[in-house]
Each structure stands twice: as structure tokens, then as C-alpha cells.
Amino acid sequence: MELLFYNTLTRRKEVFQPIHPPRVGVYTCGPTVYNYAHIGNLRTYIFSDILKRVMMYNGFKVKHVMNITDVGHLTGDRDMGEDKLEKGARKEGKSAWEIAEYYTQAFKNDIKRLNILDPTLWCKATDTIDDQIALIRTLEQKGYTYKTKDGVYFDTSKFEGYTKLSHQDLEALQEGARVERNPEKRNFTDFALWKFSPQGARRQMEWPSPWGVGFPGWHIECSAMSMKFLGEMLDIHCGGTDHVDVHHTNEIAQSEAATGKPFFNFWMHGAFLIIAGGKKMAKSEGNFLTLERTISMNGIDPLAFRFAAFQTHYRKPMEYSETALAAAQNGLQHLRNQVRTLADQAQADRIDPGFQEKFKQALNNDLNMPQALAVVQDLLKSDLAVSVKLATVYDMDRVMGLDLDKAAASETLPDDVHALVDARRIAREEKQWALSDELRDKIQAMGYVVQDKPQGMKVFKP
Numbered sequence: 001m002e003l004l005f006y007n008t009l010t011r012r013k014e015v016f017q018p019i020h021p022p023r024v025g026v027y028t029c030g031p032t033v034y035n036y037a038h039i040g041n042l043r044t045y046i047f048s049d050i051l052k053r054v055m056m057y058n059g060f061k062v063k064h065v066m067n068i069t070d071v072g073h074l075t076g077d078r079d080m081g082e083d084k085l086e087k088g089a090r091k092e093g094k095s096a097w098e099i100a101e102y103y104t105q106a107f108k109n110d111i112k113r114l115n116i117l118d119p120t121l122w123c124k125a126t127d128t129i130d131d132q133i134a135l136i137r138t139l140e141q142k143g144y145t146y147k148t149k150d151g152v153y154f155d156t157s158k159f160e161g162y163t164k165l166s167h168q169d170l171e172a173l174q175e176g177a178r179v180e181r182n183p184e185k186r187n188f189t190d191f192a193l194w195k196f197s198p199q200g201a202r203r204q205m206e207w208p209s210p211w212g213v214g215f216p217g218w219h220i221e222c223s224a225m226s227m228k229f230l231g232e233m234l235d236i237h238c239g240g241t242d243h244v245d246v247h248h249t250n251e252i253a254q255s256e257a258a259t260g261k262p263f264f265n266f267w268m269h270g271a272f273l274i275i276a277g278g279k280k281m282a283k284s285e286g287n288f289l290t291l292e293r294t295i296s297m298n299g300i301d302p303l304a305f306r307f308a309a310f311q312t313h314y315r316k317p318m319e320y321s322e323t324a325l326a327a328a329q330n331g332l333q334h335l336r337n338q339v340r341t342l343a344d345q346a347q348a349d350r351i352d353p354g355f356q357e358k359f360k361q362a363l364n365n366d367l368n369m370p371q372a373l374a375v376v377q378d379l380l381k382s383d384l385a386v387s388v389k390l391a392t393v394y395d396m397d398r399v400m401g402l403d404l405d406k407a408a409a410s411e412t413l414p415d416d417v418h419a420l421v422d423a424r425r426i427a428r429e430e431k432q433w434a435l436s437d438e439l440r441d442k443i444q445a446m447g448y449v450v451q452d453k454p455q456g457m458k459v460f461k462p
């Protein structure tokens with residue numbers, strides 16, 4: 001069956017063909033680890049997880065690379081402003097390395113709770129400085145760079161097709177550009193490949209280079225790492241839609257300038273999460289919610305957020321509200337109960353090819369999750385044999401990643417009790433003992449016995 005993906009580069013849905021089938025190379029721009037990820041960021045990683053799972057569901061072997069930006073991402077859009085990590089480190093009284101390590105772990109923990117599959121390979125900007133320097137050298141040799149007092153810059157006017165991804169009108173953009181500008185830059189779109197450490201000051205993270213001591217620009221790391229780890233398999237590059245205008249545009253310019261070859265065939269972007277009322281969630285807006293806060297404030301299972309993300313197509317803004325989240329929690333609980341009821345009656349047997357086909361059709365049409373979920377409900381309402389329904393829904397869960405098999409293995413409990421049990425299981429996994437005790441008391445107050453056994457928690461009516 002054909003796979004159709006919307007390609008930002010061409011602004012239309014195209015049939016996806018890997019360069020070296022059945023292998024597919026996917027690169028996702030990872031987090032800048034100076035703070036927790038907010039749920040808007042996490043929505044993007046749920047999108048790339050679905051993308052990857054759908055390709056696996058279609059029989060492709062996916063090599064997925066994700067980077068960790070642990071150096072040099074500046075607070076301004078275009079190479080002005082402070083390094084976010086060094087700034088964060090100062091604020092928290094820790095070293096930049098400690099900050100990076102701490103938030104890297106926090107990020108990995110978040111994606112684990114959301115059942116986002118780990119990439120085949122994690123890579124860190126600070127582990128690939130030599131590769132980045134080598135790439136900048138190539139650009140220098142080909143005449144694409146120039147030096148200013150504060151760094152080595154890429155001359156965007158020398159790269160034809162600079163706006164091919166963003167389709168921006170640069171003249172109009174320049175008119176409206178803020179005054180935050182480096183007068184030595186030849187074009188306002190030029191960007192730093194290498195920044196020098198400030199005169200007379202030592203940075204915590206700095207390296208020698210042929211041009212002087214300093215640190216790499218943000219964009220160069222993704223070019224260097226994707227080429228290093230994916231080689232020729234430059235199939236899909238994905239990330240948040242906020243990366244289109246600057247970060248991905250610059251990645252394409254410097255990579256294609258260096259190699260003379262197209263850099264990634266497909267560019268896919270997940271839309272923002274907006275707070276009901278219309279504002280996008282962003283660290284810079286100061287309105288960001290971490291996954292932890294979202295879960296604890298609303299008493300939900302983290303997978304309810306994953307399920308909530310499925311309700312909106314990835315290219316449309318997802319509206320976040322507590323009501324929408326509560327609805328998702330109920331929806332997920334309902335689905336789990338449906339599966340549990342089936343599992344109580346029969347063993348999973350064979351997959352129904354008709355429903356599998358319909359499910360795949362929805363997914364292969366640019367990852368239409370809302371439609372795929374409708375197919376799941378049609379399946380559960382159908383008059384197929386229970387054993388077939390069960391096998392088919394488990395198969396679909398390879399893409400959804402909602403742990404439906406685990407739900408089936410647990411005892412049938414009312415929805416509200418079950419939500420508390422799920423929340424307590426997570427609290428215990430995270431060693432939040434006070435919260436765990438509080439949740440136990442709540443479950444007991446509802447008339448249930450809670451026992452902690454070596455194989456897990458047991459909850460039942462006395």
C-alpha cells in the first residue's frame with residue numbers, strides 16, 4: 001500500500017519512497033536541554049513517534065536518529081542573545097554540563113512515559129564537535145563563509161534556493177526584522193556556524209577550532225550529525241513547525257552547499273499545541289506546562305496525553321484544555337475497558353485483514369490518526385468474533401502505543417478507580433512515596449483493598 005506524506009518542501013502530499021528500501025533513515029531534531037520539555041514540544045515527539053511506528057507497521061526498517069542540543073543554542077532567533085545552557089546554568093547555580101545532563105534525563109523520562117520509542121541512536125552536539133568543524137571547513141573551502149568579530153558566518157546570498165523550504169519573502173521579512181542585528185553580517189539571514197568565546201571570558205563549554213576558541217552554531221550540529229549517522233539514508237527530517245523558517249532552512253542551505261546534493265527528500269513538521277484561547281505554548285511565552293505538572297494537576301495517566309494528541313491531525317494546531325484532557329482520559333479508559341472485556345472472554349487469535357487494511361489506509365494517508373481511531377471503534381463495535389477483535393486491536397496498538405495488552409491483563413475496575421490505580425503505579429515507578437500513599441488512601445476510601453506484591457499492585461473488592 002502506498003504511503004502518502006505531506007512534504008513541507010513541495011507543499012503537497014507525495015508518495016513516500018525510501019532511498020534504500022526496506023531501510024528508512026529518519027532524523028528528528030531533539031530538545032535543547034536547558035529546561036524541561038513542555039507538552040507542546042512533546043506533542044511533536046508523539047507525531048514523529050507515530051510517523052516511525054507507521055513506517056514499521058508498513059514493514060520498513062527504520063533507523064531513527066535524534067540529537068540532544070547540549071550547547072550553544074542562543075536565546076535570540078538569529079545568533080544574537082545568550083547561550084541558553086550557560087544562562088540556565090547560571091540561574092540554577094550548576095555547571096552547564098550538569099544542566100545538560102539533568103534535562104536530558106528528564107526528557108528521556110518524559111518520552112518513556114508517553115510510550116515514545118527510543119531512537120535507534122541518540123547523539124549529542126558536544127560529542128560531535130569535530131564533525132561540525134570539518135563541515136564548516138568544507139563550507140569555508142567552497143567559499144560560503146566569512147569571519148566577523150564574533151564568529152564564522154554562512155553567507156546565505158551564495159546559496160541559491162535559500163527559501164525553498166520556508167517560501168518566505170525575504171525582503172518583506174527584512175523590513176519587519178527587529179533591530180537586534182549584527183552590523184557585520186552581510187545579509188540578515190546569515191547565520192553563525194561557529195561563535196567565538198567572548199574576549200577575555202571563559203565559557204564553560206568551549207573548544208579550539210581553526211578559527212579560534214568557541215562553540216558551534218545551533219544549525220550545524222543537525223547537519224553534521226544526520227550526515228554522520230544516517231549516511232546516504234537521508235529520507236525524512238522532521239521536527240516542529242517552528243523549525244521551518246530558520247533552523248531547517250539553514251540546515252538545508254549549509255548541507256547542500258557542502259555536499260552539492262539534496263539534503264533529505266522529505267521534510268515533515270508537527271503543528272503547535274495551543275492553549276484554548278489561541279496562544280501557542282512556548283518556553284519564551286512563559287506559559288509552558290511540563291508533562292509532570294499536566295499529569296499531577298489533572299490526575300491523569302501520561303498516556304491520556306498521548307491519546308489526546310491523536311484526536312487532532314498532526315498538521316493542525318492541537319487545542320489544549322483541561323476539559324479536552326479529561327475527555328481523553330475518559331476515552332482512553334473506555335478503550336481499555338472495552339479491550340479488558342474482550343480479554344475476559346477469549347484469547348487473541350487472528351487479525352482481521354479488512355480492518356487492518358482500513359486502519360493502515362487512514363495512517364498511510366499522511367498519518368490520519370483521528371480516522372484511524374474511528375476504525376478502531378468500528379472494529380470494536382463490529383460483530384467479528386471476540387478473539388479476532390482482540391488480536392486486531394492488539395495489532396493496531398503497535399502504532400497507537402497505548403499498552404492495551406497491559407490493560408487487558410489487569411482486573412476489571414470502575415473507570416475512576418482504575419485511573420487512580422494507574423496514577424499510583426506511575427507514582428511508585430517514580431518513587432514518589434508520599435503521592436503513592438495518598439492515592440492508596442483514596443482507593444481504599446472507595447471500598448477497595450490495595451496490596452503491594454513483588455509482581456505489582458493488587459486492587460480488589462474485599
Ligand SMILES: [Zn+2]
Binds near residue numbers: 028030247
Ligand atoms: Zn535540528
